[in-house]
Every structure is written in structure tokens, then in C-alpha cells.
Amino acid sequence: MKRSINIITKRAVLAASLACAISITACSQDSTGADADTKDLLTKFALGDTSVLKDGQQEEWYIPDFQSDEFTYEYTLLDLDGDGKEEMIIQMENQPEGFSSVFHVEDNKVVCWFSDSFEQTCFDYPLDNGSMVEEYNYGGSITYTILKYDATGETESIAELFVREDNNGDESIKCPEYLIDGSEVSKEKFEQELKSQIQNHQLDASAWTKI
Known part of the structure; x- marks a missing residue:
């Protein structure tokens, strides 16, 4: 009888401990804005489980096999639309111009x-503040468009920086030229804004997980 009581007691303690752990985890998820189910679904998808995809996604979008030996991919998780749940950004390892993508749980x-x-000359990459940058390199110029996602997956441009330091042999083009939201600025002002708005917020290698 004592053994039965001990087993029951141990089970009760274990159950209580598990419930407590689940409760703590749930509170932690709420406080950090990280949703475990969202992360779980996104991670399963990145690791090759396409059953978690909404119907029609593979027909609508180019979604490669991230487990393929042909290329190596990496991902990071960031809240891009400000809803408290993270999106997954997947790109070719150290090469967003080769492939980049954004996935959301709905x-x-x-x-x-x-x-x-x-488009090798135009590619997207994330910033640590939840914005994305579309960088377009063409004819000696670079356009940086800072984007924010809304809850529907649409993007809005919140800033645009343009620089041309090479006229690519076309003497009719103004060069050098520095613009912020269409207004001409000095080189010093441009570099200051580029650093504060983009370069200071770029993710380092440790933020990415190799698939």
C-alpha cells in the first residue's frame, strides 16, 4: 500500500511539476511575444515538412527544397508585421541575392x-528592428528601400536611399549623386543615414541558423 501511495504521490508531483513548467513556458511565450506553435510550424517547414504549407503555395510561389544538396540555406526568425509572432526569413547562405523569402503562419x-x-541585382534582407531592405544595384547606382510588412503580407516603403558614384560611362548622368526620399543630400549626410537606418541594424552571422 505504501508503495502505491508513493507512486501516486510521485505521479502527482510530476504532473504538478509538468503543469507548472507548461504554465511558465506559456507565460514566457506571452511575455516575449514568441509563439511556440508558430515557431514549430515554421521550423518543420524549413526542415522539409511541406504538409504544413497552406494549399496552393507551391503553385503560387517558387519554394525550393531547402534540404537539397545543391545549395545551402539559412533562416532567421523576426516579427516583421508587429503582431507579436515571428515570421521566418529563409535565404541562400550568405547570399540573399541568390534566394530570399519570407514565410508567415496563418x-x-x-x-x-x-x-x-x-533578380540577382535586386534582393531583400532583414534588419534587426523588423524591417526589410530591398537593395537594387544597377548601372553604378544602388537604391535601398526600407520596407515594413503589414498583417496581410503587403509591404509599405518607409524610406528610400539612393547613391550613384559611377556613371557607367554615361556623361549625361549626374554623378556623384546622393538622395534620401528623393531629396538631394551631401555624401556625409547620406553615409550617416545609411549607417543609422541600415548598416547598424544588419544581422550578423550568429542570427542565422543553417538548414
Whole structure:
């Protein structure tokens, strides 16, 4: 009888401990804004489980096999739309111009918000403040467009920085030229804004997880 009581007692303690741990975890998730189910679905998807994708996503978007030996991919998790839950950004390892994408969880299914692997001169990458940058390199000029996602996956441009320091042999083009939101600024002002708005917020290698 004592043994039975001890077993029951131990089970009760274990159950209570587990309930406490779950409660603590749930509170932690609420306080950090990190949703375990969202992370779990996104991680499963990155590791090759396409069953978590919403129907039609693979027909609508280019979604490669991230487990393929042909290329190596990496991901990071950031809240891009400000809803407290993280999106997953997947890119070719150290090479967003080769492939970059954004995935979101909606109604317990993974949906693609963005995917690009074709335009080598124009590519997207995330910042640590939850913004994205679309960088376009063409003809000796670079345009940096800072974007914010909304809850539907649409983006809004919140700032644009433009620099041309090479006229690519075209003497009719103004060079050098520095613009912020369409207004001409000095080189010093441009570099200051580029650093404060983009370079200071770029993710380092430790923020990415290799798939």
C-alpha cells in the first residue's frame, strides 16, 4: 500500500511539476511575444515538412527544397508585421541575392509572403528592428528601400536611399549623386543615414541558423 501511495504521490508531483513548467513556458511565450506553435510550424517547414504549407503555395510561389544538396540555406526568425509572432526569413547562405523569402503562419498553416531567386541585382534582407531592405544595384547606382510588412503580407516603403558614384560611362548622368526620399543630400549626410537606418541594424552571422 505504501508503495502505491508513493507512486501516486510521485505521479502527482510530476504532473504538478509538468503543469507548472507548461504554465511558465506559456507565460514566457506571452511575455516575449514568441509563439511556440508558430515557431514549430515554421521550423518543420524549413526542415522539409511541406504538409504544413497552406494549399496552393507551391503553385503560387517558387519554394525550393531547402534540404537539397545543391545549395545551402539559412533562416532567421523576426516579427516583421508587429503582431507579436515571428515570421521566418529563409535565404541562400550568405547570399540573399541568390534566394530570399519570407514565410508567415496563418490559421495554423505556413504561407509565403515573398520569394525571389531570379533578380540577382535586386534582393531583400532583414534588419534587426523588423524591417526589410530591398537593395537594387544597377548601372553604378544602388537604391535601398526600407520596407515594413503589414498583417496581410503587403509591404509599405518607409524610406528610400539612393547613391550613384559611377556613371557607367554615361556623361549625361549626374554623378556623384546622393538622395534620401528623393531629396538631394551631401555624401556625409547620406553615409550617416545609411549607417543609422541600415548598416547598424544588419544581422550578423550568429542570427542565422543553417538548414
